[in-house]
Amino acid sequence: MPLRRKTSKAGKSGSHGKSPSNSSPTSEDMLLSDLQANLQKIRQTLGNSTDIGIREIPFGESGETSIALLYTDGLADQNIIYESVMKTVAHMAKAAGQQNQESPIVSDGNRLLEEISLYNQEIKTVNDYKTLFHALLSGDTVVLINGSVQGLIAGTKGWKDRGVTETSAENVVRGPREAFSEALRTNTSMIRRKIKDPNLWLETMQIGRVTQTDVGMMYINGIANSEIVQEVRDRLKRIDVDSVLESGYIEEFIQDTTFTPFPTIYNSERPDVIAAELLEGKIAILVDGTPFVLIVPALLMSFLHASEDYYQRWDISSFLRILRYLSIFISLLGPSLYIAITTFHQEMLPTQLLFGLAAQREQIPFPAFVEALLMEVTFEILREAGVRLPKNIGSAISIVGTLVIGQAAVEAGIISAAMVIVVAITAISSFVLPAFNMSIAFRMLRFPLMALAGSFGLFGIFVGIMALVLHLCSLRSFGVPYTTPFAPLIPVDQKDTILRLPHWLLATRPRLISKTNQTRRPGNPPKKSRNEN
Structure with missing residues (x-):
């Protein structure tokens, strides 16, 4: 499948190629041999920021040659700076003073590089201000030598982060509970x-x-x-x-x-x-x-599958997937089908159910579409409020608010009880989707489908579904069709779509994604031992 070259958005704003941060440094950006001139430019550029640590160490008996250590307080690990950089520089300065001569590192820094690299694995040279500032503000320590146009960068990153904690956005039933951090x-x-x-x-x-x-x-x-x-x-x-x-x-x-x-x-x-x-x-x-x-x-299937599908047995995972697809159908079409049937296709309902719904709607001043629209908008507001409220009261407010408002609306004759049931089942079904952003997509599409159902009945729903399927088939993700492996139909990839076959049958990778190495293992079932026969 040929890839479609990207020419919009990022290509428009960056049509010149790489961003300016990746351009080669000019002569004005190069470091000077005068240490004090370098330090003055650094202080001026950073606005004499108080969190930038600059420490000068005299080198030699007369002290005319010096070395400067630069680091950002809070981003650099003070222990690493002391153990791998400062102690090495101080030891070499002391040795040069005892020998009553300046060390050869003043000219090229090779010896200092060798000494520091024994204690720090992340060592590289720097000869321009742009690279220096990026390293300094990333938590590294910069070593500048008077008389040399080249400095050293030692990896000393050590800021505080959240560390590895349990997942918060993706609940785990079975499997690892660790989550990524911000580092x-x-x-x-x-x-x-x-x-x-x-x-x-x-x-x-x-x-x-x-x-x-x-x-x-x-x-x-x-x-x-x-x-x-x-x-x-x-x-x-x-x-x-x-x-x-x-x-x-x-x-x-x-x-x-x-x-x-x-x-x-x-x-x-x-x-x-x-x-x-x-x-x-x-x-x-x-x-x-x-x-x-x-x-x-x-792919579309990636958003409909959960990681637990591969940690449970294949039959349990397949049953849960079927339940998930049913929930997606209810979440997308629940209110629309209710509006279409009660408004245009009452003959599809049993007689007793039809009389019960008619009795409920006898005192309702709004059509079914307006009913559903009011309830859906109200529930979306309550759901968003529950997300933004503090965790201690967020869930309580959303649940209590839904119950109180729904019951009060029914008693006031604004909403029928059947509509409250339909909206509640629809809302609960939308929480079954593992991916939050895909759940939002179905929640958004629910409203135009409700409008089509209120205007044209089941015919409008069918037209909306056809338009939705055509739109899905037109989407691509980095050249790969979004609806793979259904459109285009790839029979060999159907083993992990609606159903999940046993792991020993999942012998190949998706055909349109991995073209060079598609085999995980030979697709033969594991041999049984003699005791199992």
């Missing part, structure tokens, strides 16, 4: 704990003119499609924006289609979910500062 390096290490393969590659870049946010692209070489990997890389490099504060920024810039309620990029805060997606040939995009990791390409 990029912590997140990459959690994925490598799951996949100990040297072919798990990580590419890191900085996106954002002002924030200079670290963004990582992770994939398994040999399993991921090289064309999709290159497409993801190109779209990320075309992003030209001043800030990236969350992975949602990246999502909007690289998605294929903007005007659609359906998400075309999957996200999760669970390392086991991301590892499973990587093993299918997909690509993970990690953004520093957020626990939500993006996965591309994303």
Whole structure:
């Protein structure tokens, strides 16, 4: 399946290629040999910020040569600075003073590089201010030497983060309960704990003119499609924006289609979910500062499946999937079918049920569509209020508010009791979807389908469903059809769609995602021992 080249959004804003932060430094940006001139420019650029630590150490007996250590308080680990950098510099300064001579490191820094690298594995050189400021404001320590136009960067990141905690956005029934944190390096290490393969590659870049946010692209070489990997890389490099504060920024810039309620990029805060997606040939995009990791390409089936489907037995997982699809049907079409049947197709109802509904609606001043619209809007307001309220009272307010308002509306003759039941079942069914952003899409589509049902009955619902299916078939995620493996129909991939077959039958990866390495294991059932016969 050929990939469709991205030319909008990120391509428009960054048509010149890479962002200015990736441009080569000019002569004015290069470090000077005069240490005091370098320090003066650094202080001036940073506005003499009080959290920037600058410590000068005299070097040699006369003290005319000095070394400066620069770090950001709160981002750099003071213990690492002292053990791997400061003690080494102080020891070499003392040795040079005892020898009554200046050390050769004043000219090129090679000896200091060798000494510090014995205690710190993250060592590299720097010769321009742009790289210096990025390292300094990222938590690293910069070592500048008087008389040298080259400095050293020592990895000393050590800021406080939330650490590894239990998932909050994705509830876990069975499986690992750990979740990603806001630290990029912590997140990459959690994925490598799951996949100990040297072919798990990580590419890191900085996106954002002002924030200079670290963004990582992770994939398994040999399993991921090289064309999709290159497409993801190109779209990320075309992003030209001043800030990236969350992975949602990246999502909007690289998605294929903007005007659609359906998400075309999957996200999760669970390392086991991301590892499973990587093993299918997909690509993970990690953004520093957020626990939500993006996965591309994303298919419709990805949002309808839960990670617990692969931790339970295959028959239990298949039953739960069927129940989930039924809930999706109710969530999308529940109020619409009620409106259409009670308004245009009363002959479809049993006589006793029809008389009961007619008796309930005898005193209702509004048609069924207005009834459903009032209840749906009210419930959406209560649900959003429950999310924004403090956790201690959020759930209580939403439940009590729904009960009180529903009961009062029925007693006041504004809403029928049957409508309250339909809206309540619809709302409960919408919570069954594992992906929150897909649940929002179905909640949004519920309203135009209700309008079609109130205007044209079941015919309007069928027209709306046909338009919805056509729209889904037109969507792509990084060149892969969104409705794969149903459209186009791929029989070999049907083993993990509506039903989930046993693991020993899941021998191949999705055909349109991983083209180079599609085999997980030979598709033969495990042999039984003699005791089982």
